[in-house]
Amino acid sequence: MRGVSSEIADRAQLLDLYDDALPEVYGYLQRRCRDRTTAEDLTTEVFLAAVDSINRSVVGDVTVAWLIGIARHKLVDHWRRVEREHRRLDAVAGSIVEPADPWDVELDVMTARDVLGDLGAHHRAALTLRYVDDLPVADVAAELGRTLHATEALLVRARSAFRLRYEEVTS
Amino acid sequence: MNAYEQLRRTEDLPASRPDPRFAARLRTQIEAALAPTIELPEREAHIMTDTATTTTSTGTTTPAASTQVLVPYLAVSDAAAALDWYAAALDGTETIRYVGDDGRIGHAEMIIHGARIMLSDAYPEIGVVAADSYEGSSCALHLEVTDIDAVHSSAVEHGGVAERDPVDEPYGARTSTVVDPFGHRWMFSQTIATPSTAEIEAAMSGYTVVEAAGAGGGIAGGVHGRPIQLGYYTIHTDDIARAAAFYSQAFGWDVDPVSGHVGNCDLPFGFQTDHGEGVRLWMQVTDADPVIARVLELGGEVVEDVLYASGRGVECRDDQGNRFDLHHPAPGYE
Numbered sequence: 001m002r003g004v005s006s007e008i009a010d011r012a013q014l015l016d017l018y019d020d021a022l023p024e025v026y027g028y029l030q031r032r033c034r035d036r037t038t039a040e041d042l043t044t045e046v047f048l049a050a051v052d053s054i055n056r057s058v059v060g061d062v063t064v065a066w067l068i069g070i071a072r073h074k075l076v077d078h079w080r081r082v083e084r085e086h087r088r089l090d091a092v093a094g095s096i097v098e099p100a101d102p103w104d105v106e107l108d109v110m111t112a113r114d115v116l117g118d119l120g121a122h123h124r125a126a127l128t129l130r131y132v133d134d135l136p137v138a139d140v141a142a143e144l145g146r147t148l149h150a151t152e153a154l155l156v157r158a159r160s161a162f163r164l165r166y167e168e169v170t171s
Numbered sequence: 172m173n174a175y176e177q178l179r180r181t182e183d184l185p186a187s188r189p190d191p192r193f194a195a196r197l198r199t200q201i202e203a204a205l206a207p208t209i210e211l212p213e214r215e216a217h218i219m220t221d222t223a224t225t226t227t228s229t230g231t232t233t234p235a236a237s238t239q240v241l242v243p244y245l246a247v248s249d250a251a252a253a254l255d256w257y258a259a260a261l262d263g264t265e266t267i268r269y270v271g272d273d274g275r276i277g278h279a280e281m282i283i284h285g286a287r288i289m290l291s292d293a294y295p296e297i298g299v300v301a302a303d304s305y306e307g308s309s310c311a312l313h314l315e316v317t318d319i320d321a322v323h324s325s326a327v328e329h330g331g332v333a334e335r336d337p338v339d340e341p342y343g344a345r346t347s348t349v350v351d352p353f354g355h356r357w358m359f360s361q362t363i364a365t366p367s368t369a370e371i372e373a374a375m376s377g378y379t380v381v382e383a384a385g386a387g388g389g390i391a392g393g394v395h396g397r398p399i400q401l402g403y404y405t406i407h408t409d410d411i412a413r414a415a416a417f418y419s420q421a422f423g424w425d426v427d428p429v430s431g432h433v434g435n436c437d438l439p440f441g442f443q444t445d446h447g448e449g450v451r452l453w454m455q456v457t458d459a460d461p462v463i464a465r466v467l468e469l470g471g472e473v474v475e476d477v478l479y480a481s482g483r484g485v486e487c488r489d490d491q492g493n494r495f496d497l498h499h500p501a502p503g504y505e
Contacts, residue, residue, distance in 0.1 A: 011205045018201065022194055027186035040193050047197060051204040107177040113184060131178035159175055 010054045013062040018047075021064045025071050032075055032128055034117050042078055046071045072133065075125075076143050082121035103163055108170070115166045123158035130155055195305050202304075203295040243312055245290040247353040248301040250276035253290060256352060257281055260329030261322065263288075284316050302354030311348070311356040319361035323347045326357065339363060341374030364502065365394045365457040391461040399462065401438070402455025402498055405431075408442040415442075453498035459485050462497055 025046055030039035049070050053059045060066065116124055116132075129140040141151035247253040250268075254276075257263035261283050268279035275292040293301040302308045316322045319337050326349040327333050334356070337347040343364040349357050372380040393399040408414040408431070415426035418433075425435040431442035443451075456462050463473055463485060470490035477484050482501040488494055 014201065014205065015198075018198055022189055022197070026189040031182065031184065031186045036187070036190075040190070043189070043193075044197055044200065047201050048204060051201055054205070103174045105174050107174055107180075109177075109180045109184060112178055113181040116178065116181065127175070127178060131175050132181055134179055162175070 010059055010062050014047075014050060014054060017062060017064070017067075021067050024064050025067050028068055028071050029075060032132070033078065038078065042071065042074045045074045049074070072129070072143060076129070079121040079125040083125075107166070111166065111169060115162060115169060118165055119158070119161055122154065123161045126151070126154045126158040127162060191306055199295060199300050199304055203298070240287075242287050242289055243310075245288060245312075245353070245355055246293050246299045246301045247290055247355070248293055248303050249353070250279060250290055250292040253351075253353050254279055254281065256329060257283060257288075260326045260331060260351070261357075262325070284314055284322070286314055288312070305354070308350075308354055308356045311358045313358045313360060316359050316361055319345050319347060319359050322359050323349060326351070326359075331357075337361075342366065342371045365455070365500075367457050391465075392456045392458045393462075394455075394457060399454050399456055401452055402500070403453040404438070404440045405443040405446060405451045405453070406440065407446060407448050407450070408444060411442050411444060451494070451496050453484070453496045456497050456499050459483055459497050459499045463487075 022043070026039055026043045029042045029046075030036065033039055033042070046067060050059075050062075050067060054062070116127060119127070125144060126140060129135050129143055130137065135143070137151055137155065138148060140155070141148045144151060144154075146154065245253070254263075254265050254268065258265060258281075263281040263283040266280045266282060269277045271277045275294070276290075277294075278289065278291050280287060280289050291299065293299055293304070314322075323333070323337050331349040331351045334348040334350055335346075337345050337359070339345050343362060343366045344360045345363050346358060346360045349359070351357060366374070368380050372378065390399060406414075411426070411431045412428050414431070415424075415428050418424040418426060423435075424433045426433050426442065431444075433440055433442075454462075459476075463476075466473065466487055466489075472488045473485060474488060474494075475484075475486040477486075480501065481498075481504040483497075483499040485497040485499075486494065487497060
């Protein structure tokens with residue numbers, strides 16, 4: 001627990017940071033969920049969670065990186081909610097097996113983004129954290145609240161689903 | 172490179188910028204959530220400063236009548252500064268202020284050109300947010316004044332931003348718009364003519380002007396949306412100069428020694444030497460003809476129909492023989 005004065009300093013810092021941090025946080029979320037309303041809702045959740053942490057004095061440094069970290073949690077929570085709503089699709093996707101041959105084509109970035117958006121939320125979450133956010137598998141597992149083994153299996157299925165869809169769209 | 176690893180490049184695609192309205196809304200939410208909880212002081216703890224130089228005080232409220240008046244209640248980011256500014260720039264008279272123990276002004280009132288406003292500091296913790304927290308104000312303050320050019324210049328000289336300088340509009344008003352330093356938008360308006368709906372429509376291409384049936388007692392020949400009413404009255408005198416001398420000292424009236432017009436009272440009136448004993452009541456019309464038609468139809472009569480420099484005057488009698496006069500003012504005599 002830190003002192004009252006640092007709490008007040010954090011309050012001022014968050015407001016000072018706001019104008020610079022907002023486009024970063026919003027941009028991070030908007031790129032990953034594409035939809036403006038969802039991005040706005042999640043951005044609001046991020047900042048209110050930041051305020052809550054400051055009010056409860058459980059903050060390290062008030063920085064954009066810290067806010068992006070919160071945004072990542074909120075995004076995973078969002079995808080988890082979406083996933084829950086689409087349980088049955090998950091069961092079907094679970095049966096996909098990754099092709100044995102390596103896939104080393106040059107991806108078209110716009111198409112890749114759209115394909116990512118078409119995937120089920122759990123696949124999208126896994127691929128986004130692993131490849132877009134460039135996190136090690138262990139960190140992806142921690143974010144998703146899964147074991148390392150389960151996360152590796154999920155990544156295999158997510159890659160297969162992505163490749164299948166990408167090839168379908170570009171063929 | 173592994174195809175999946177190229178997904179990182181989606182990060183280089185442009186992201187949209189946050190909507191400014193969303194950004195402002197969220198900032199307000201954050202400020203409110205961050206603000207340390209302030210217990211509003213009990214009413215007894217307020218310092219009440221009655222600064223009124225007039226008879227207005229909190230004890231006086233307008234009694235309920237057939238007309239209701241909405242009083243704008245402004246939230247400003249620095250209420251003390253705003254009270255000073257409205258006093259200096261808009262000739263406002265502060266009537267009361269409540270200062271909270273936390274230093275914020277919880278409530279204050281002013282009279283500005285005869286109109287009452289209330290204001291307070293922002294209290295974001297209860298959703299009272301100052302206008303300058305937003306990109307603009309969605310609610311303008313429409314103030315009727317008698318000398319728009321002076322009011323407008325004063326507001327601008329004191330740091331208001333003129334969005335529109337005074338201009339004569341075809342609907343009968345000279346208007347201008349100024350945003351004050353606290354983010355509130357004022358629309359000043361001075362009546363310069365009383366055109367009929369048809370005249371307004373003719374002068375404003377691109378608009379169809381539709382007056383609701385019976386809107387506010389609107390009637391042909393009157394100001395749209397309002398009943399025909401007293402616009403001027405005249406008092407008989409044998410000698411305007413003597414009347415001027417007497418009434419300027421007795422009542423403080425500012426009487427023009429030639430025309431007899433009294434220029435410093437709320438309801439305009441003047442002295443006349445040529446209309447016999449007593450007082451004449453001039454009902455102001457925008458067109459005398461439809462009114463005359465109704466008067467005749469209702470059993471009244473027209474005694475005299477004269478074109479003065481000040482406009483058309485029609486002396487009438489009602490169906491009981493009582494006198495009244497119609498006045499359709501010439502431009503500049505409204």
